[in-house]
Amino acid sequence: MDKAIRRDTSSAGWCLTRWAAVTETSPILALANVSKSFPGVRALHDVSFSLYPGEVTALIGENGAGKSTIVKILTGIYIPDGGEIRVNGETQHFSSPRDSWGAGIAAIHQETVMFDELSVAENIFMGHMPGGHLIDWRDTKAKARALLASIEADFDADAKLKTLSVAQKHMVEITRALSHNANVIIMDEPTASLSRHEIDELFRIVTQLKAEGRAIIFISHKFDEIFRLSDRFVCLRDGEKVGEGMTRDVSEPDLVRMMVGRPIDQVFPKRDIPLGATVLEIDGLSNATEFADVSLSLRKGEILGLYGLVGAGRSEAMQAVFGMSKPTAGRVTMNGQQLAIHEPIDAIHAGISYVPEDRQEQGAFLPLGIRENITMASLAGHVRNFLLSRPSEQSAARALGGRLSVKAAHWEQSLGELSGGNQQKVVIAKWLATKPKVIILDEPTKGIDVGSKAAVHDFIGELAEDGLAVILISSELPEIMGLSDRVIVMHEGRIAARFERGMGTGALAWSAEAIVAAATGAPVEERAA
Amino acid sequence: MSVFLKYREWVLAAIIALMVTCISLYAPAFGTLDNATGVLNDTAFLFMMALAQMVVILTRGIDLSVAANLALTGMLTGIFNEIFPDLPAFVYVAVALTLGGGLGLINGTLIAWLRIPPIVVTLGTLAIFRGMIVVIGGGSQVNTSDMSASFVGFPKLGFLGLSSVFWIAAIVALLAWFFLSLTRAGRGLYAVGGNPVAARYCGISLPFQQVLAYAISGAVAGMSGYLWVARYGVAYVEIASGYELTVIAACVIGGVSIGGGVGTVAGTLLGALFVGVIVNALPVMQVSPFWQMLISGAVILTAVIINARAEGRGLKLILPEARRAAAQAKR
Structure with missing residues (x-):
């Protein structure tokens, strides 16, 4: 308090807010002017925000906006180039994940990284098992049970991790965070692979953690969840903070505008390529669990964007076209001839290429x-x-x-x-x-720097000019809107909407807002409003 | 410079040369031409068996059943010879190739279609093949006296002081080089071992490549079985017992990566030669038989360590000056 008053030399207003913050709720964790660059990429630039006890802060932004960089800095995986992290007002330097654990910060990851063959108790206490050189198993199990009971988990500490559902594994990770007595819990798209019921269960636990005075960072692409769960939001774009505030003060369109920001047409000059005859037609492609009734057609020289959230079934559907998996229904025709594709070699012979997402792997x-x-x-x-x-x-x-x-x-x-x-x-x-006659590019610019990105974009345009038909799977809206003649949006395995460059009105207008809304699964009527 | 041999292979060749020099200084009898051809003749089996094993290891697999296959096919070919005594030798070679290849197909099928890990499958067939020798032979041996002249005579033929077994190994080596560098199926072995997922995207069939690899391994083991039985004049359950480990050691010394996708014919031959030199040198140096196994094991381990370090960690060339230096070195 003393310090706050002494440092106040500039404005009375500053003093007031500072005073209020100190008396009511001082932040558990604060990022101050944090920056991080990689060769050729500025991942974060001068980002500041604070987390308060008992509050959920939603971190929103497009893919590549810098969300995961923040997570990695907070968990000690990346060391920031500039700025500082303060925990309960004290500046901290995290040089390893262990430091971050020690400061009471824990992250629950998208894909859970745990030990499938070990028990729940072992997973919770891995790295800090009770006991000295010998593990005190009774204590380990008793503590694990107590922690599990505190979040009302419905499984035992002895269960092998691999017997649990994804949702239950998330609960194990939360328990692991609690075992470290973490006051800041980062949840990176925790609901991506959960059912509705499981999401409700997760939210119950989050509410409980809030009530206990912990601060939570919640990362999600789903607006309904953001509005249901979060108290505050911080919006990032291209590594910079472009907005923050209380969630109750904003609407969904406000957030979409903040995320998307720039006029896309200027960034990607679209090449003018005359479209040829229809090359590829996909009709009613479905399989049991990943995608249903996917139909589309593609013309020579055309770039068709396939947009959607991660896990919307875009890659899975296109992999089925390429023969990597067997669809249960549907037809693929090329130049009017139906194809029988059982293996990738058949697709290659038919003139289809698939450049997979994880190019190295x-x-x-x-x-x-x-x-x-x-x-x-x-x-x-x-x-x-x-x-x-x-x-x-x-x-x-x-x-x-x-x-x-x-x-x-x-x-x-x-x-x-x-x-x-x-x-x-x-x-x-x-x-x-x-x-190939048709080339399917799965996230062609994922993980590459800005300069290479421009080269790849140029190159995709060149391919279309050479008469190839391109299917571009991308989670980056500017890229997909900048390059594509048409955009098809998938949501939860089905085609949610189709957009044509410069056409349509309302919910189907060629606009970033409409496309993002379709991808997040908002019903058309709501989107039109 | 590195068109023919890779860097680590030069290192291995140098180690072998150094070793031969040192041994010859200690035991002059070792440094004679006579002894050299002796070592090559002795190592002939290891040359071809190691090449066949390499083909399997390239696919991220392993074939532990090769020595058992050798013994079983040797026994079966011996029995075949008892029934059909006076056929030309190439018939026995063909029979052994077919029988051995058939046993290899069993491995390949179990691995490719039932998706059982290679180490499990071939450990199982190892025991089954050895067991079958006992069942078929009724516990007895096939001896020289049971074998026809054409059967026994072939491996003893020679040319330029080198036995026909050596020349067959040379043909196997040529075919292996040809197959691995000039055919699609050969390239496919490197592909499925180097990156199975990427190979699938390229339309390369993992099951086909696996069946092919184990069939080749089995066929070479089978042919070696006939040659072994005819050369040593006896077939029984214990022949070549544990030889699969020597074969795998030769591959590893020769720079074949157990992780798959890496291995050359030249490297594997050098690896086999290294083992052959050690095994032949110890008796010449009058090392007590009690110590021979221990010493050869220790030397082999040392060779693997040196050879692994010679390759380094495979750093990427990112710094411009490093890239320039590498480009200069290539010239």
């Missing part, structure tokens, strides 16, 4: 050379007299590697020695080598 052969990587999906084309022709492979590698300006010492260099960006180029080159 799903696309790159790290021990093999650039040439071998580029020709891997099109080896049949390099067979001369039953044998692979090295000159033919080399010329393909040179041509495509050169076109994508892959930087390497030589074409035999193993992919593992290249930088991430160059690996991605090689993977894309591999798919162009199959000479």
Whole structure:
């Protein structure tokens, strides 16, 4: 208090708010001017906000806005370049996750990272088991049971983790946070894979944690949840804070405007490409659990954007088109001919390429050379007299590697020695080598820096100009609106809405607000209002 | 410079040369041409078995049943010879290849379609194959006296002082190089081992590649079975007992990654040669038989450690100056 008054030299107003904050609720945790950059990317710039006891703060923003960077800074995984973190008014420096635990901060992650084969009690106390060098099992279990009982969990501390549902695993993580006596709990899209009933259960626990005076950061893309649960919000865009306040003072359209912000058309000049005949038609594609009744058609030279939240079934539906999984119903026709696609090789032969989302995990052969990587999906084309022709492979590698300006010492260099960006180029080159008519790009700019992003965007335009039909799966609205001729929005496995560039009115108008609203699953009437 | 041998393979070749020099200084008899051909003849089985094992390890698999396959196929070919004594030797080779390949197909099928881990499947078939020798042979042996002249004579043929087994191993090595570097199926082995998910996206079938790999491994083991039985003149349940571990050791020393997707014909041959030199040198150096196994194990482990370190951690070339230096070095 003393300090607050002494430092007040500029304005009486500042003193008043400061005074109020100190007397009523001083923040448990405060970020002050925090910045973080990676080579080529400014992930966070000068972000400040505070968390108060007994409050839920929603952290909102598009993918790539900087939410997960904040989570990583708060959990000690990233060290900020500038600014500071204060816990109960004291400046803290987190250099490892352990420091962050120690300061009473715990995160519950999107995909739970835990030990499937161990018991609930072991998962809760992993790293800080009661007892000395020998584990005190009785104490461990008793403490675990007490913690589980405190959040009214319906399973035992002895249960193996793998027997639990996703929702129950979340409860284990919450319990783990409580076992550290965490006062700040970060929930990163905790409801992404939960049923409605499980979400209610989670919210009950969150309400209880609030009542106990803990502060909660809640990250979600679902507006109904944000409005139901949060007291405050902090909105990020491109690594900067673009808005904050009390949730009760704003409406959904306000938040969407804050998230999207800029006029998209200026960022991505759309190339004017005349559309050709219909190439690909998908009719009523469904499978049991992931997507239902997906129908779309695609024309030569067209870029079709497929937008939706993470987990909306976009990739799953397109993977079924590519033969990675078997749909239970539906037809795929190419140039009027129905395709029988059982395996990816059938799709490749039909002229469909699929550049997967996780290019390193799903696309790159790290021990093999650039040439071998580029020709891997099109080896049949390099067979001369039953044998692979090295000159033919080399010329393909040179041509495509050169076109994508892959930087390497030589074409035999193993992919593992290249930088991430160059690996991605090689993977894309591999798919162009199959000479596709239709190319499906799954999150083509995920995890790459701003400069490379622009190059990829340019390149997608070039592909369309060359007469390819492109399906662009992306969670980045500016990208999808900037590049696509049409946008199809999926929500919970079904097509929620279709948009055409510059057309439509109301809920189906070509606008960021309408597209985001469709993706979050708001009913059309509400969106129109 | 590195078109033919990779860096770690040069290191391994240098280690072998150094070892041979040192041993020859200690025991001059070891450094003779005679002894050199002896070592090569002795190591011939290991050359081809290690190459076949490499094909399996490339797919992230392992074949523990090769030595048992060798023994079973050797026994069966011996019995076949008792029934059809005077056929030309190539018929026995063909029979052994087919029988061994068939046993390998069983492994491949269980692994590819029932999705059982390779180590479990081949550990099981190892025991089954050995057990079948007892059942089929009724616990008895097939001896030289039971074998026909054409059967026994073939492995003893020679050319340039090297036995026909060595020349067959040389042919296997050529075929392996040819297959791995010039055919789609060969490339596919590297693909499914290097990244199974990416291989699937590329339309490369994991089950096909697995069945192929285990069939090749089985066929080579089977052929080695005939040659082994004919050369040593006896077939019984215990032959080549534990040999699968020597074979795998040769692969690992030769730089074949147990993680899959990495391995070369030249490296594997060098790995086998290394083991062959050790095994042959210890008796020449008059190391007591009681110590031989222990010492060869220790030396093999040392070789693996040195060879693994030679490869380094595979740092990426991100710094511009590092990239320039690497490009210079290549020139």
